[in-house]
Amino acid sequence: MSSGLWADLSIFGWFLIIVFLFLAIAPIVYAWGQRIPISLAIVTSLLLCWVFQSILQFFDGTRDVLVLAFANAPMWQTTPTEFHRLLTSAWLHAAGNGNGLVFQHILGNVLVIALVGVPLEQRLGRGRFLAIYLIGALAGNLAWWFSHWGEFRFALGASGAAFGLLGCYLACWPRDEIEFPLVLIRKWPISLIALLKLGLEIAQVGLLSGGWVDATSVAHLAHIGGFFVCYAVARPIAKGGPTPPEVRDGGPSATAAEKGDEMQRKSRMGGLKFDPWDDAGKPLEGSASRVLKKLREEGDELETRRAWLEELAEVARCPDCDSHLRVEINDEVARLCCSNSRKHLLWP
Secondary structure, rough: OHHHHHHHOOOHHHHHHHHHHHHHHHHHHHHHHHHOHHHHHHHHHHHHHHHHHHHOOOOOOOOOOOHHHHHHHHOOOOHHHHHHHHHHHHHHOOEOOOOEEEEEEHHHHHHHHHHHHHHHHHHHHHHHHHHHHHHHHHHHHHHHHHHHOOOOOOOOOOOHHHHHHHHHHHHOOOOOOEEEOOOOOEEEEEHHHHHHHHHHHHHHHHHOOOOOOOOOOOOHHHHHHHHHHHHHHHHHHOOOOOOOOOOOOOOOOHEEEEEEEHHHHHOOOOOOOOOOHHHHHOOOHHHHHHHHHHHHEEEEEEEEHHOOOHHHHHHHHOOOOOOEEEEEEEEEEEEEEEOOOOOOOOEO
């Protein structure tokens, strides 16, 4: 909705906006905290938003409020206060016109996001997957904006993000096979799925440009934009993730993704060669010294590192202020810190 329309929004309108944003964000935040697959959380988020839209479209006073507030509108996009549309429009889908529901738009997108997104997330890891998804959504909307500059024509849907997942998968693991409904529901090479869907989009754009078919409401250029931008950035983003690009290991698995996440956490554990007590000229003695030795010998795993740090916290003191110590846990990575101030000690 343009800046003038925002000012005219009623209290009930603001309530609807807040509910929509909650439905969009809450499943992803919850999944992140509970270490549930982000791909499935996004599917849940999109479906909840679509159900909410579907309810609102049966009432004249609420039918258009979400589209006006969040859909991609090239005429309005040049105003910085409207830039949110480049992402929020990816959580809107065609819901109907008050006479019935439209299922095809939402189901087509969640099908791709679920079937392609789950194995891709197992390859990329949760954070990298979410980054690729958002980049695809943003790139698709930018492609629509620039190709329809100045037009008063709304675009909505997660298709740019869905095609971005295909582009990323093709760039990094083209030999993978995933379950997907093409002619039959069976395992197909991701290269076949991605290139076939991209080819159909390019062919459709060509037919429209040549006047061979009538214009449709489908944002084909948004699909293509999401695909190619994610294809371009996929390998740099995948680097350092759970699975190296081009690996051939029999296909993605949840176990591989969990192992990759664990390796990333272990890389943040920090070294034990030097300790703050020696640096402060107060080397540990007695039981504290023995615990430190055990920590160095056995603390190369997340669980054992935490256990020995907890033991060390009981027998050692802060080398700066002699206060008690405590163990701080961040994403399963344990560190020892001063109970008085983290500035005194945060190790390793």
